[in-house]
């Protein structure tokens with residue numbers, strides 16, 4: 001627990017070493033009390049400042065912060081920590097002050113004027129599908145960001161291998177969205193799932209939940225083990241940390 005705030009301390013997670021072919025993978029999401037992750041097109045309005053602080057604390061542990069292109073288009077994305085003290089903590093641990101930001105896209109339809117492409121205080125990698133139109137690849141490369149073309153077969157596994165072996169990443173923090181989360185859960189490459197439950201109801205039959213894609217069955221349900229659940233009376237939020245059972 002953080003002694004000053006009714007929140008957990010996510011700056012110093014005690015994480016096991018990564019597997020051989022991928023980083024150790026954390027997923028972080030915020031959802032409403034009815035399990036929805038989007039209101040008016042983005043996640044904004046579901047989590048409080050305390051939740052956003054925890055999101056940044058989680059980034060302290062990460063070598064790479066990943067968002068799907070859908071999230072980059074809707075909300076923008078970066079790997080910033082928003083607090084020099086958090087950057088200093090990383091620095092003292094021998095890590096770069098900011099994690100690398102990453103995104104994945106097949107269309108190549110990315111907002112090249114967003115911070116992800118224009119910021120100079122963090123590095124960023126763009127993973128593109130085999131099928132991405134070449135002119136889109138060129139436009140993205142022209143921003144100066146590192147572009148990696150993924151194979152048609154098993155692209156997510158190839159991305160994770162690249163992160164582990166070429167970028168030397170031990171910890172990947174995936175911050176959604178739901179369709180990327182779904183693929184990663186399906187491939188069984190997620191190790192821990194962090195979710196904040198916000199005290200609001202969003203509703204809507206088609207409103208996104210943290211994990212989209214094909215549903216599991218009773219036989220194939222993805223099983224989790226609760227590591228911690230901390231309630232915050234000041235915000236009425238609950239901060240949950242689960243480990244994926246294998």
Ligand SMILES: NC(=O)c1ccc[n+]([C@@H]2O[C@H](COP(=O)([O-])OP(=O)(O)OC[C@H]3O[C@@H](n4cnc5c(N)ncnc54)[C@H](OP(=O)(O)O)[C@@H]3O)[C@@H](O)[C@H]2O)c1
Pocket residue numbers: 028029030031036037038041042043046067068069070071072074075104105106107108109128129155156175176177178179180181183208212
């Ligand atoms: N509440 C929260 O914590 C939270 C967190 C994150 C996001 N969100 C919200 O979730 C929404 C976005 O979610 P989403 O599920 O639509 O999008 P998403 O998961 O962020 O991104 C999906 C996109 O990523 C790319 N992609 C995924 N898998 C790929 C693969 N194997 N190969 C190549 N590209 C791949 C594709 O991009 P292209 O379409 O470019 O091909 C795909 O359309 C936004 O409204 C956002 O605000 C909420």
